[in-house]
Amino acid sequence: MTENGVKTAVGIGVLLSYLALIVLVIVLYALGGFLFEEMTTTVALVVPMFGVYCAAIIKYIIANRSATQDKSPITTKAFIFISLLLPSIFIGALCSVIILKAYSIAFSNFDQFKLTLGLLQTAFGVYMGLLLAELFEIKQNPRKRGST
Amino acid sequence: MFRPFTLVFLLAYPCVTALAAEEPPSYIKRTREYQEIAEQYSRWLTDSGMLSPADGWELKVQGLDGISCTGLLPKDAVTALYLDGIDCGRPFPPKYILRLTFMHPEKIWHDADDGWKRLNSSFKTAHGITLDERLLFKLSHMLQTRVGDVRISMETYCKSWQSQFIEDQVRQVSGEACMMAGASTLITKEVSKSLKDTSIPSSSRPINGIISNGDEIIKFLESKYKVEGAVVKKLSSEQNYAEVIIEGLRGKVIEQQKNWERLQVSFIVSANEKGQEVRLLLDGQYAAGLNQPPISGYSDMEPTYSKALQLYAASLLASLKDHVTTGVLK
Numbered sequence: 001m002t003e004n005g006v007k008t009a010v011g012i013g014v015l016l017s018y019l020a021l022i023v024l025v026i027v028l029y030a031l032g033g034f035l036f037e038e039m040t041t042t043v044a045l046v047v048p049m050f051g052v053y054c055a056a057i058i059k060y061i062i063a064n065r066s067a068t069q070d071k072s073p074i075t076t077k078a079f080i081f082i083s084l085l086l087p088s089i090f091i092g093a094l095c096s097v098i099i100l101k102a103y104s105i106a107f108s109n110f111d112q113f114k115l116t117l118g119l120l121q122t123a124f125g126v127y128m129g130l131l132l133a134e135l136f137e138i139k140q141n142p143r144k145r146g147s148t
Numbered sequence: 149m150f151r152p153f154t155l156v157f158l159l160a161y162p163c164v165t166a167l168a169a170e171e172p173p174s175y176i177k178r179t180r181e182y183q184e185i186a187e188q189y190s191r192w193l194t195d196s197g198m199l200s201p202a203d204g205w206e207l208k209v210q211g212l213d214g215i216s217c218t219g220l221l222p223k224d225a226v227t228a229l230y231l232d233g234i235d236c237g238r239p240f241p242p243k244y245i246l247r248l249t250f251m252h253p254e255k256i257w258h259d260a261d262d263g264w265k266r267l268n269s270s271f272k273t274a275h276g277i278t279l280d281e282r283l284l285f286k287l288s289h290m291l292q293t294r295v296g297d298v299r300i301s302m303e304t305y306c307k308s309w310q311s312q313f314i315e316d317q318v319r320q321v322s323g324e325a326c327m328m329a330g331a332s333t334l335i336t337k338e339v340s341k342s343l344k345d346t347s348i349p350s351s352s353r354p355i356n357g358i359i360s361n362g363d364e365i366i367k368f369l370e371s372k373y374k375v376e377g378a379v380v381k382k383l384s385s386e387q388n389y390a391e392v393i394i395e396g397l398r399g400k401v402i403e404q405q406k407n408w409e410r411l412q413v414s415f416i417v418s419a420n421e422k423g424q425e426v427r428l429l430l431d432g433q434y435a436a437g438l439n440q441p442p443i444s445g446y447s448d449m450e451p452t453y454s455k456a457l458q459l460y461a462a463s464l465l466a467s468l469k470d471h472v473t474t475g476v477l478k
Contacts, residue, residue, distance in 0.1 A: 028438075029436075031406075031438060032405075032406030032407070032436060032437070032438060033436060033437060033438045034436050035407070035435075035436040035447075038436060102436075102437065102438050103437065103438045103439050104435075104437035104438065104439040104440060104441040104442065104445065105439065107445070108442050108444040108445060109442075109444050109445045110445070
């Protein structure tokens with residue numbers, strides 16, 4: 001798979017997953033799994049997790065809307081594996097936590113659920129940031145670049 | 149080469165440290181729990197409109213493990229309102245006490261003698277229960293315990309004044325709420341007499357128009373809620389008092405929503421010249437979930453759903469009255 005192919009697969013996957021997560025929360029609220037306040041809080045927690053990535057992905061897709069030939073280099077299998085694995089695990093973990101809370105499993109109250117979402121963001125945020133920043137050329141804070 | 153190991157160590161160290169940390173002593177856990185309940189209770193007092201922080205008051209909830217009854221006397225109080233006196237001979241000594249201290253009691257109580265009595269009386273006229281009842285009932289619900297396990301010590305303007313709101317064998321209830329869920333009804337003697345002449349269908353469970361003890365009320369509740377799939381847990385049952393927790397309801401109090409609901413209900417029966425007066429005190433919590441959530445996941449219905457609680461209380465009491473007077477279970 002070429003690098004552009006990986007970018008497209010990961011980008012569309014992340015976009016669809018982001019939208020699916022929000023729809024999942026709303027559907028679970030409609031079924032009685034969340035209170036209205038809990039639903040809005042959950043969406044408000046999920047949206048910033050993907051905000052920067054989705055903006056960069058959409059920007060990349062728009063910038064390459066006319067590209068008809070893929071001249072990017074072929075990537076290694078390890079890169080393809082990591083590029084697909086990390087976002088899948090992150091999104092899978094988020095889905096699991098949201099479904100567990102809706103079914104009143106594993107969490108005693110909503111505060112524990114919020115803490116867990118934050119923990120997942122902390123645990124996976126660094127790796128997601130590294131991967132997606134490199135794939136979609138997300139500009140990092142200039143202070144973080146280099147040590148000099 | 150060593151970076152992965154360093155990263156693993158840095159990630160694992162806080163987890164291991166947390167796991168290895170000792171559990172705090174149980175009395176510290178209880179202190180924290182009481183602090184949380186005191187804060188929650190303070191918010192309820194303010195949100196319900198009963199007391200404004202501008203009035204200047206401090207509230208503490210204290211467990212009474214190992215404290216003797218004489219230890220309940222506040223040392224520096226101008227006066228102390230003991231809802232039921234300090235009677236260590238009662239069958240159910242208190243387990244918790246709520247101390248409500250007013251910085252400027254003269255702002256709350258207008259005169260030395262009848263301030264509290266007047267508040268109780270006017271409140272009972274308006275709402276069917278006394279000012280005292282609501283606070284204590286609310287506190288017992290927050291503490292997940294029986295009303296009889298709780299005392300409220302409230303410093304007032306008048307001296308050596310005690311509150312007894314029910315004649316006997318009924319737990320003292322102290323408190324006032326501008327927002328409360330409660331109702332009262334009267335079962336008249338005339339109805340009781342006429343029922344004796346009425347043939348009652350064998351499928352119903354008549355009480356002959358008289359509630360003789362709390363177990364009859366609990367049986368009524370168990371029959372009513374068994375149909376709805378809820379569970380009734382008995383907390384207390386005496387000759388003229390019954391207290392239960394009802395769990396497993398969905399969308400009954402807060403209609404048109406699928407929330408799980410948990411109710412704590414007290415029935416107080418007293419006799420008067422016309423018959424029996426039955427009073428009901430109701431408190432509730434709600435939570436969302438596709439399965440029934442744990443108790444800690446519930447939120448108080450008051451003040452957001454106070455009206456719904458009030459309507460449900462009236463409805464429940466009407467069902468009880470129908471059951472007592474006609475034998476019909478609704």
